[in-house]
Amino acid sequence: xxxxxxxxxxxxxxxxxxxxxxxxxxxxxxxxxxxxxxxxxxxxxxxxxxxxxxxxxxxxxxxxxxxxxxxxxxxxxxxxxxxxxxxxxxxxxxxxxxxxxxxxxxxxxxxxxxxxxxxxxxxxxxxxxxxxxxxxxxxxxxxxxxxxxxxxxxxxxxxxxxxxxxxxxxxxxxxxxxxxxxxxxxxxxxxxxxxxxxxxxxxxxxxxxxxxxxxxxxxxxxxxxxxxxxxxxxxxxxxxxxxxxxxxxxxxxxxxxxxxxxxxxxxxxxxxxxxxxxxxxxxxxxxxxxxxxxxxxxxxxxxxxxxxxxxxxxxxxxxxxxxxxxxxxxxxxxxxxxxxxxxxxxxxxxxxxxxxxxxxxxxxxxxxxxxxxxxxxxxxxxxxxxxxxxxxxxxxxxxxxxxxxxxxx
Numbered sequence: 001x002x003x004x005x006x007x008x009x010x011x012x013x014x015x016x017x018x019x020x021x022x023x024x025x026x027x028x029x030x031x032x033x034x035x036x037x038x039x040x041x042x043x044x045x046x047x048x049x050x051x052x053x054x055x056x057x058x059x060x061x062x063x064x065x066x067x068x069x070x071x072x073x074x075x076x077x078x079x080x081x082x083x084x085x086x087x088x089x090x091x092x093x094x095x096x097x098x099x100x101x102x103x104x105x106x107x108x109x110x111x112x113x114x115x116x117x118x119x120x121x122x123x124x125x126x127x128x129x130x131x132x133x134x135x136x137x138x139x140x141x142x143x144x145x146x147x148x149x150x151x152x153x154x155x156x157x158x159x160x161x162x163x164x165x166x167x168x169x170x171x172x173x174x175x176x177x178x179x180x181x182x183x184x185x186x187x188x189x190x191x192x193x194x195x196x197x198x199x200x201x202x203x204x205x206x207x208x209x210x211x212x213x214x215x216x217x218x219x220x221x222x223x224x225x226x227x228x229x230x231x232x233x234x235x236x237x238x239x240x241x242x243x244x245x246x247x248x249x250x251x252x253x254x255x256x257x258x259x260x261x262x263x264x265x266x267x268x269x270x271x272x273x274x275x276x277x278x279x280x281x282x283x284x285x286x287x288x289x290x291x292x293x294x295x296x297x298x299x300x301x302x303x304x305x306x307x308x309x310x311x312x313x314x315x316x317x318x319x320x321x322x323x324x325x326x327x328x329x330x331x332x333x334x335x336x337x338x339x340x341x342x343x344x345x346x347x348x349x350x351x352x353x354x355x356x357x358x359x360x361x362x363x364x365x366x367x368x369x370x371x372x373x374x375x376x377x378x379x380x381x382x383x384x385x386x387x388x389x390x391x392x393x394x395x396x397x398x399x400x401x402x403x404x405x406x407x408x409x
Contacts, residue, residue, distance in 0.1 A: 106186070226349070
């Protein structure tokens with residue numbers, strides 16, 4: 001058994017987001033001056049201002065906005081500096097790798113149990129292709145995988161790794177057929193029974209496809225914050241016109257892989273103020289507190305991203321996001337459309353109430369399509385649901401209880 005020690009440098013994405021956010025705040029007074037003069041295309045503010053007696057903002061309001069902008073920028077800078085200066089190493093016992101295909105490794109968490117012969121209901125966890133698997137095992141005491149062991153469940157996780165030569169031309173469907181399906185074959189042979197699949201975010205989409213490809217070897221399915229309808233109202237800002245779509249497709253196809261920085265930038269565009277909010281909140285946390293340590297641990301995971309192959313990027317950013325192939329039933333694996341409405345497996349779905357990555361309107365259509373879905377609604381967000389202070393109560397234990405109750409048909 002080895003210890004996984006990760007201390008990724010959060011560059012260059014974090015400074016880029018920092019400059020953009022600080023720039024937004026420090027330009028606020030200038031923007032107000034332009035609005036006052038009618039130079040910005042704001043629908044109501046210029047008219048409101050121009051109706052004032054002198055067509056001017058009150059001087060005190062300008063001064064207050066200027067002071068607030070500087071204060072927020074300073075608070076953000078202080079939070080980011082504190083993060084950079086805080087030493088952190090993720091030091092956890094990593095389970096053995098029991099199978100490998102290309103860059104992907106199968107990690108056997110069940111082997112960490114003192115008496116793994118007493119564990120039952122083997123579960124394969126499938127993370128997203130663009131994030132590291134250890135959000136499921138962030139630290140010893142903040143680990144869904146380790147908690148399930150205490151409940152008599154045998155967990156394994158697929159660590160996709162970074163795409164290498166073997167995966168250079170892979171699409172999402174190829175990852176399912178060439179890596180995930182063979183991993184299921186290996187585990188089911190090793191376990192001597194059907195296994196349970198659990199997917200997080202994009203990993204849920206892959207898990208759904210794998211369950212369709214290997215129905216005779218899968219006993220149940222769990223989907224955590226899994227996206228489905230990309231044309232929902234909450235994702236309208238991701239839709240682009242034909243010209244921008246063609247540019248994006250050309251950009252993707254001109255690269256072998258797309259860097260984690262590119263992916264992070266998409267999340268930044270989706271919610272530019274989330275970056276500011278979290279670092280300003282961190283700046284106010286007590287030094288050495290559990291909350292401060294948790295923030296640093298989680299932020300290191302966020303900045304430890306994985307590149308996407310060009311075909312995976314085309315799947316996610318064009319076929320899924322722009323053309324809505326998932327909802328339309330046009331995404332195919334092994335030449336068959338992935339159709340949740342035909343899924344007969346019992347399915348556990350966790351749809352967080354405050355998810356800004358996979359909002360409710362994106363995830364709920366999948367729940368509606370699955371005939372045998374048991375749905376829970378954790379109160380946290382996309383990541384907090386997995387590792388937050390309420391994760392054990394609102395997700396880990398409910399899933400363990402549901403899984404233990406399953407009876408294989």
